[in-house]
Amino acid sequence: MEEQDQVPERTCIVSRVAKSDAELIRFALSPDGVVVPDLKRKLPGRGVWVSKDKEALATAIKRQLFAKGFGKAAKAEPELVDLVSTLLRAEMLSAISLSRKAGLATSGFMKVEEALTRSKVAILLHAAGASSDGCEKLDRKCGANVAIFDLFEQSELDMAFGRENVVHASLSFGGQTQKLLDLMRGFAQYENLKIKGLD
Numbered sequence: 555m556e557e558q559d560q561v562p563e564r565t566c567i568v569s570r571v572a573k574s575d576a577e578l579i580r581f582a583l584s585p586d587g588v589v590v591p592d593l594k595r596k597l598p599g600r601g602v603w604v605s606k607d608k609e610a611l612a613t614a615i616k617r618q619l620f621a622k623g624f625g626k627a628a629k630a631e632p633e634l635v636d637l638v639s640t641l642l643r644a645e646m647l648s649a650i651s652l653s654r655k656a657g658l659a660t661s662g663f664m665k666v667e668e669a670l671t672r673s674k675v676a677i678l679l680h681a682a683g684a685s686s687d688g689c690e691k692l693d694r695k696c697g698a699n700v701a702i703f704d705l706f707e708q709s710e711l712d713m714a715f716g717r718e719n720v721v722h723a724s725l726s727f728g729g730q731t732q733k734l735l736d737l738m739r740g741f742a743q744y745e746n747l748k749i750k751g752l753d
Contacts, residue, residue, distance in 0.1 A: 564603040567623040568610045576740070578603040579611070579638065581620065589620045589630040591638050593645060600624060606743045608635050642741045647706070649734040650679075650714040650723075656730050661715050661723040663688060669724045670695040677701045677725040677734060678751075681708035684721045692722060693750075701735060701751040 563572040564580075581589050581604065582597035592601060602623035604614050612635050614620060620628040653659045660669050669675050670692060678700055680689045693702060711720040725731045735752070742749045 566605040566610065567602050567619045568614050568617075569605060571605075573605065576736075577606055577743070579606050579744075583620075583624050583626075583628055587627050587629055589628050589634060591634070591641055593638075593641055606740055607746065608639065608744055609746075611635050611638060639741075639745065642737070642744060643706075643710075646734060646737045646741060647710055647714045649730060649737055650711075650725070651716070653725050653728065653730040653734060654715055656728060658726050658728040658731050659715065659723060660726070661711075661717070661720045663692070663722050666692060666722045666724045667695065669726065670700075673697065674726045675700050675724040676727045676731050677703060677738075679706065679711065679723040679725070680704040681706060681711050681721045683708075688722065696751065699751060701738060701749060703738060703749060705747075 563574055564578055565572050566578060575595070580592040580595045580601045582592045582599055582601050584590050590597070595601070602620060604611050612632070615630045615632055615634060620630045650659065660666055666678070670678070675696070678692060678696055680702070682704060684704070689704065696702060708719070708721060711723060712718050715723065725734065738749060738752055741747070742752060
C-alpha cells in the first residue's frame with residue numbers, strides 16, 4: 555500500500571508543537587547574528603519556526619528562545635513583532651496589485667456595486683475610515699463567502715491600484731485572488747482577527 559503524501563510539519567520553538575508550514579513563520583539569522591523574518595522561506599542557513607501568532611513571537615523574543623533554536627547568539631528585538639505585521643501587510647498589498655494587473659480587480663463604488671450584483675466578487679475592500687453608509691450598502695450585497703477587509707489605509711490601496719482615491723474595491727475569483735485569500739488568513743491568524751466571510 556502506497557504511503558499518502560504528508561504535509562510538511564515543523565516545530566514551533568515556543569509551543570514545541572509540530573504544525574504545518576502554513577501555520578508557522580520561518581526566521582533566519584543574518585551574518586551579524588540578527589533574527590530576521592523569512593516569510594518566503596528562501597533565506598539561506600538554518601531556520602527556526604514560530605507559530606503565526608504575534609503573542610507567540612513576543613514570547614520567543616522575551617524568553618530568548620531564538621538563541622536556543624539556532625544554537626548560538628541571536629539578537630531579536632521587540633520591534634520584530636511589528637516588523638512581521640508590516641511585512642504581512644506588504645505581501646497582501648502586492649497580491650492586490652498583481653490581481654489588478656491580472657484583470658481581477660475593480661475599484662470605485664459604482665463598479666464594485668455592479669460586480670457584487672453580478673455575484674463575481676471574492677473579496678471586498680474598504681479603505682480604513684471609509685463612510686459607514688457606503689460600506690454598509692456594499693456589505694449588504696455580499697454573499698456569505700465574500701471576504702470583507704477594511705484594514706488598509708486609502709494611501710495603501712491607492713498604491714496597490716496605481717491610482718488615487720481608492721475607497722472601495724473588489725477582486726473577482728482567480729489564482730492571484732486565491733493567493734490573497736491565503737495571505738489574509740495568515741494575517742488574521744497572526745493578528746488574532748476575525749475577518750467577515752473568511753474561514
